[in-house]
Every structure is written in structure tokens, then in C-alpha cells.
Amino acid sequence: MDETRTDQPADRLSLIGEKLSVRRGERMIVCDVSFRLNAGDALVITGENGSGKSTLLRAVAGLLPLAAGRVIVAGPGAEDCEVRELIYYLGHQNGMKGALTVRENLDFWQAFCGNPWMDVEDALEQVNLLHAIDLPFSYLSAGMKRRASIAKLLVSEKPVWVVDEPTAALDAASSDMFRGICQEFCSMGGILVAATHLPLGIDGAQSLRLETLSGGYDDDLAEAAAEGELLTPEADA
Amino acid sequence: MTALLKRELAIAFRAGGGALTGVLFFLAVVVVFPFAVGPDMNLLARIGPAILWIGALLASLLGLDRLFAQDREDGSLDLIVMQPHLLPLTIAIKCLAHWLATGLPLILATPLFGIMLNVEPVGTGAVMLTLLVGTPAITLIGAVGAAVTVTLPRGGLLIAILVLPLVIPVLVFGITATNGAIYDPDPFTAPFLILCALTLFSGVLGPLAAAAMLRHSAD
Numbered sequence: 001m002d003e004t005r006t007d008q009p010a011d012r013l014s015l016i017g018e019k020l021s022v023r024r025g026e027r028m029i030v031c032d033v034s035f036r037l038n039a040g041d042a043l044v045i046t047g048e049n050g051s052g053k054s055t056l057l058r059a060v061a062g063l064l065p066l067a068a069g070r071v072i073v074a075g076p077g078a079e080d081c082e083v084r085e086l087i088y089y090l091g092h093q094n095g096m097k098g099a100l101t102v103r104e105n106l107d108f109w110q111a112f113c114g115n116p117w118m119d120v121e122d123a124l125e126q127v128n129l130l131h132a133i134d135l136p137f138s139y140l141s142a143g144m145k146r147r148a149s150i151a152k153l154l155v156s157e158k159p160v161w162v163v164d165e166p167t168a169a170l171d172a173a174s175s176d177m178f179r180g181i182c183q184e185f186c187s188m189g190g191i192l193v194a195a196t197h198l199p200l201g202i203d204g205a206q207s208l209r210l211e212t213l214s215g216g217y218d219d220d221l222a223e224a225a226a227e228g229e230l231l232t233p234e235a236d237a
Numbered sequence: 238m239t240a241l242l243k244r245e246l247a248i249a250f251r252a253g254g255g256a257l258t259g260v261l262f263f264l265a266v267v268v269v270f271p272f273a274v275g276p277d278m279n280l281l282a283r284i285g286p287a288i289l290w291i292g293a294l295l296a297s298l299l300g301l302d303r304l305f306a307q308d309r310e311d312g313s314l315d316l317i318v319m320q321p322h323l324l325p326l327t328i329a330i331k332c333l334a335h336w337l338a339t340g341l342p343l344i345l346a347t348p349l350f351g352i353m354l355n356v357e358p359v360g361t362g363a364v365m366l367t368l369l370v371g372t373p374a375i376t377l378i379g380a381v382g383a384a385v386t387v388t389l390p391r392g393g394l395l396i397a398i399l400v401l402p403l404v405i406p407v408l409v410f411g412i413t414a415t416n417g418a419i420y421d422p423d424p425f426t427a428p429f430l431i432l433c434a435l436t437l438f439s440g441v442l443g444p445l446a447a448a449a450m451l452r453h454s455a456d
Contacts (some may be wrong), residue, residue, distance in 0.1 A: 003329055040447070050269070058315075061248050061315070061319065062319065062320075063319070079319065082321070084318075084319040085321040087319065089315055089316065091312050091315060092312070094311065095311060095313045095315065097311065097313070098311075099247075099248050100248065104244070107240070108244040110242050111239075112240050112241055112317070112320060112322075113316070113320055114320070114321070170423070
């Protein structure tokens, strides 16, 4: 990847979540989660189905309102931006149009997101998908679609990646490939937040395990939070 | 932003884009009307402009649910609202693309449908002009409805119900101006200018309101 960019100011950003809580309707899904990620750090969020991984990620990306707490990106150049502008979010859906070719999709996202990074060809080369560049996106298999979406992360430069189940539908080789891409991204000073139930195997990643909040209503939660039994962020180096 | 316009148009005109669905619906309305009204050519010529306007209005409402729902289904909407662009501007571009793909074909088809309804050339011309000015307002007001219903499955009919009361003024002044152009004592300029004003007004307010809705319809 492009080594000349390592001295950019974006490299010294840090992403801080302070006591985040997210509510959906009456239910509290995520309660009192905190993390601090400096440039080059990765956070892997694990937890069983329904424990609020995706909800937490969407809240961090600014797509869901927080019931409490705040997400801050601190660092030079980040003062006058919204947090969401610095984040590349890759959710369960790929965000690509089936009627357009892979190249057209990636060209669009590169132009629309700004800060072009790699060429579309180079990005697809990274995910071994160069042969499918002129195929309509809807012709691809599930794993190929996912790889094309990973290439989308590479065409435009953002300091923070928030990825939700990035390796679902990927085979072992592609998962390795994705781990390599993430490690290079972090080594360049990027911040990675990933939710997964498959181990990503990123070296030096912090991990955060979400527990399903049983009952989930406010009174129980307040108690549970007071007893400090909800979350146990731990460093897993 | 040009990239967004290009992408939206490419999607609309590719297979399955549905850009011409509106024209086909317009055709259906226009074809059915003379059968219902009966073979009175004078009556048909008199109500022809109104039929053309109603057909175009309903056809414009038809495709509105695709405006944001499609992007939401495949996850693009998340990325679109997160970018540092001004969201109302992004929405205005999407409306422009939507209008180019669905509104403009209606206007281009109007002369043909005018002949089918025995509308005089000057009447057809007036309908085309008023549609050209009025249909953008329908799209822009419709964008608000599309943003409100974006999280609902099958929100299409609901959009029509929500938007219809708001576009009635467009219909009223569009037909008043058309009649003003055809029948001599009726005024043309005043209703036509009000129609222009409606479009300009919704051009400002529609994208702002739709942007506020999309920001807060989090899911």
C-alpha cells in the first residue's frame, strides 16, 4: 500500500467512546460501553447473536442516536468535522448496486466519498477480484460481493473503519487476505472497529465482549450497570 | 455530485431500473379515459389537458418510493448520509436524477398522448410547458414523503397518500395555466408564475425537510 501517507495528520487521531448506551424502543441494547482507540489500534467486538454488536457499531458511526454517552474523534484536523465524516462504515449490506458493474460501483464511491486512495484496479487486485471488474455486481457470488465491498474501503481514504461481520461469507484464504489489509491499514495509523463472531486474528487488537442484556428494561439495566457486570473490556494483546 | 447524478441515471436506465414504468402507467390512464367518457370528441378535447395532467401526476407519484428505499435496502443510504457533503444538496441531486429519469419521459410522451385525446396543438404545448415547470415540484415534495416512509416496507402507497394533498396546488395551477393558454379570456401568466413559485419553493424546502427526516429516521 501507499507508504508515503504515514505522516499525515489523520494518523494521530484517536477514537473515543465514552459510556455509550443505545436504546431501541423501550429496550436498552448496549449499556455503558467505553473504549479508547489511538491511531493504529484495532478493536474487535465479540458477543453472541443479538448482543448488540451491530447496534453499537451503527451508533459509533452516527447512524443511530445514542441514549447516553458520546463518541469523539480527537486529533489534529478533526475538530470541525462530524465524527461520521471520518468513518468508513461497512455494514451487513454491501452498499453496491447490482445493476452497475464492480468498476462503476467503486468509481462512484471513490468520487462520492472523496480523498481517493488506491485506484479501483489496485483495490480489486488487493482482494483478488480484478477479473470481475466489468461484471455487474449482481452476478457475483456472496463472497465475491463481500470482497468487492472490502475493495470499496480501499478506494477512498478515511481514518476510521467500522466494519460489521466483515468476513461473513468469505473463505479462509479471503479472510486471511482481509486480515492482511486490516493490519496494513492499522500500521498506517488507521483505526479499526470490527464486530465479528469469527476470530479476525489481528495482532494487538483490543477486544470487547458484549453480553446480551436479558430483560433489557431500564430498571434492571441501571442495577446491572451499577454492579458492573455488563461489560468487561479487556486488553488482549 | 456529478458522480451521484451519473450513477442514479445509470441505475434508472439499466435493466430493472424502472425509468419507463411511469410512462407506461401514463399511457394506461390516457388510453382508458376515452373509453369511460364516450366518443364525444369535443368533450374529450375540453377535458384532455386535465386528463394529461392527472395522468402525469399519478405517474410521477408511482416511482417515488424508489427514491430512497432502494438505497436503504442495499446499504448505500448509510454511506450516503455519512459523507461530508451537504445532505440537502445530495437529495436535490437525487431528485434531479429521478426527475430526469421519470418526469422528463412523461413530458416527452405528452404530444403523442395529446393526439389520442384530441387536444389541439396549442393545448398540448401548454400542457408540456406546465408539466415541465410543475413536475419537478411533485418530485421535490415527494422526496419528503419518500424520506418519511423510507424505513417502512411497501411505503409506496403511503407516500402517494401523504404527498397528494401537498401537490394539489401544483395540479390546480398547472391546469389553470393550461386552460389560460387555450381559452382566451382566462389568464395564463399569473397561474403559470405561481406554478413556477411552487416549484422554486419546494426546491428549497423539499430537500431540507427530506434531509432532516433521513438524519432522524435512524434504524
